[in-house]
Amino acid sequence: MSIPLEIDLSHWTSNHFEELEQILHDLIPHFRWFQIPSKIFLSKVDPxxxxxxxxxxxxxxxxxxxxxxxxxxxxxxxxxxxxxxxLLIGKEHLKII
Incomplete structure (x- = not known):
């Protein structure tokens, strides 16, 4: 069952976060979290x-x-x-490959 997600996180319940975590579970380890500037991480990701x-x-x-x-x-x-x-192929050939 899908829970409609509010944009405003202050209205989110633990069920909202649990559903989002289930959706993103396999993707989270593939983000380059350590390359995000700390200010951006804290403002955009920390919530x-x-x-x-x-x-x-x-x-x-x-x-x-x-x-x-x-x-x-x-x-x-x-x-x-x-x-x-x-010397063998050009960039236009590389785009095809």
């Missing part, structure tokens, strides 16, 4: 703390408090732009 696995949330907050302490959860590497340099 959704109830959907986070406890260990992951504590690790993220710990990292923001002391970036020199390695997180105790899996941290995905930063995405990087791959350079393309080929």
């Amino acid at each position: 959704y703390e109830p959907i986070f696995p406890r260990k992951l949330y504590k690790s993220i907050i710990g990292y923001f408090m002391d970036p020199n302490t390695p997180p105790d959860t899996l941290v995905l590497p930063q995405r990087r732009n791959l350079s393309f340099d080929s």
Whole structure:
């Protein structure tokens, strides 16, 4: 059963957070939480703390408090732009592949 979600989190119940957590459960570990600036995390993500696995949330907050302490959860590497340099094919061919 789907619960209609209010935009205003102050009206959310624990059932709302539980349903959102069930929907996002498999996706949460794949976000690069440690690459989000702490100010943005605290203003945009922190209100959704109830959907986070406890260990992951504590690790993220710990990292923001002391970036020199390695997180105790899996941290995905930063995405990087791959350079393309080929004599055999051009960028237009790469788009097809």
